[in-house]
Amino acid sequence: MSAALADPGLALILLCVVMVTLTAVVYRLGGLGKPLTAPWAAARGALQLAAVSLVLAAALAHLWSSFAVLAVMFGAAAVTAGRRARAGRSAVWLASALASGVGVVLPLMLVSGVVPMTGVALVPIGGIVLGNAMTATALAAKRGLDAIDQRWGEVEAGLSLGLTVRDARMEVVGPAASDALLPGLDQTRTVGLVTLPGAFVGVLLATGSAVQAGAVQILVLVGLLLAQTCAVTVAIELVARGVVHRPRTQSVY
DSSP: OHHHHSOOSHHHHHHHHHHHHHHHHHHHHHTOSOTTHHHHHHHHHHHHHHHHHHHHHHHTTSHHHHHHHHHHHHHHHHHHHHHHHTOGGGGGGHHHHHHHHHHHHHHHHHHHTSSOSSHHHHHHHHHHHHHHHHHHHHHHHHHHHHHHHHTHHHHHHHHHTTOOHHHHHHHHHHHHHGGGGHHHHHHHHHBTTTBOOHHHHHHHHHHOOHHHHHHHHHHHHHHHHHHHHHHHHHHHHHHHTTSSOOOTTTOOO
16 A cells, blocks of 8 residues: 555656645745745755665664664754754753653663564654654743743842742743643644544554554654653753753843
8 A cells, every 4th residue: 555655656756846846836926935945845855865765774674773873863853952942052951851751762662562672663663752852852942041031030030039040940931841742732632633643644554454553653642742741841950950051142141
């Protein structure tokens, strides 16, 4: 079934070219920006996927190389989260937030035997968990730092009442950063009703079994909830304690 839907042949190439061309035309007619934006993005994506496919084909054959791939992905996720948070050099500490999420979920999945200790299973599941933990970490850190900058007067008020620096900052950081968990919660609440996530569709197309696809998807969703909750908790703690902070030229504190 999956081969019929995504056979890497001439028909697929032509279809992609047609869709990208139509996208460029709509960009032009709708005044959405440069018409070549979509073709360039598509070409870049295709090249990246081709390179990744070649690397994964070799890496997934061995367990040690699969862990190496995950390590590279982790490094890229940490850099991306720090850049989005605009936390300067202190953003390096956000890697610990990512590690807290991934470091809890993946071992549980592997030790339980639900996810086999093979590269074919480890890299995709690890990538999904890591990617979502990265998004939650970046959003939590950014929202928390924004809250401190914008509501510094409330932080000072808390300090004047005798709160510690950490507690005074947490008063504004916590509520703002907790919004980082909303996308994951909404995805879990509406799965099957509004959307069919990638893990479900992938397993369904590969096996044809809706039951197995549902089992894999609920495993992923519950794992993501745990990973994101751990990552956000550590991220806002780092922000509240001032370990992760904005460069002084960008901050009021």
